[in-house]
Amino acid sequence: MTELLTNLGDAPDQVMVERAIAEFRNARPVMIKGAYGSVLVIGIEDIGLRQAAYLDALAQGAARLVLPAARLRTLGLDSRKAGYFPLISIDIARIALLAVNPEAKADTPVEAAGEADENALELARLSLVLPAVLVLPLNEQTVIADDVVTIESDLLHKYRKTAMTKARLISRAPVPLDKAGKSEFVVFRGGEGMRDQVAIIVGEPDLSQPVYVRLHSACLTGDLFGSLKCDCGDQLRATVQWMAENEGGILLYLDQEGRGNGIANKIRAYRLQAEGYDTYAADEVLGFDLDQRHFEFAAEMLKQLGVSKVRILTNNPVKIEALQKSGLDVVSDERVLGRLTDENKSYLATKRDKAGHLLDYDSFATCAPRKD
């Protein structure tokens, strides 16, 4: 089978990880094989009573709940690394408490996560589910059905790096935009989870010169519905219009909802924000670090479009650094400021204070890109 895939032009290692991601996202267990033996891993999101009883019998007391460092800190532990709670039984009420309840505190000591546990968390992150997983060590007597997807653990390690830059241009067509006139949508496929990522070429930028570029991560609530909680919708429309009125440019509309956490986790975070948590504290309660996004794929899209020199439009220093690290020449960086609203003020201040976003409050009245 591996040979067949190779002959068809696929990288078998990548195929294995993509299959594992699809299974995990659909709440099905995956078997991870490593030097430590084999473990069965399953996300905690969809475990009900029936599944818990079945897994309990299978685990025979050796199961563990693996949580990332961010979540362990919420539980009152001074953790820099992932860890696990050994489970005497698969008690879904206790698992939910430890994995998602914002008020919960650790009720037993936590053990340091091993390689298998780290890999299980990596699979959860790649699958955009909650980073909280049950890991069941398997012994030789455990019989697992043939239809459970099995993956070698080192493939998970390598996946992000190899998948990141494999961009394939799939389709392109002109799409006239309101206030931007002539534009073209160019769709790439690849990267983490084989999502489609879109480059919008606004106007007719001269690619032999430095090109205005914006990396814009998807924000369903802000971009489409004009949510007042963030600045995304303003930034999106202002940039496209500004590019059209100037020398043109390229906006990459990246499928990275919720800073890479996915829409389901972003809405979970919004619920916590409604209870008073700030934008990063809410993510931490859910087990996420400051930002889950990677921009190597975006850099690859630009390269494939023929861009080598960039004038980036962003307030986020990480984006600037990421393009530089990927070998693009970033000749200037300019700010893109949305409207300041009562609802987004503290969100923007938190981004400035906790993540170093280059946001200057005095200039918040304008939407046009601007250099500090």
Ligand SMILES: Nc1nc2c(ncn2[C@@H]2O[C@H](COP(=O)(O)OP(=O)(O)OP(=O)(O)O)[C@@H](O)[C@H]2O)c(=O)[nH]1
């Ligand atoms: N997790 C999380 N994501 C959010 C929240 N509010 C907005 N987002 C997401 O944050 C991302 C913002 O994307 P961008 O505007 O491209 O990025 P940025 O890091 O703000 O950088 P610039 O806008 O370029 O300065 C989008 O993916 C939004 O969906 C939030 O409260 N929590």
Ligand SMILES: [Zn+2]
């Ligand atoms: Zn937004």
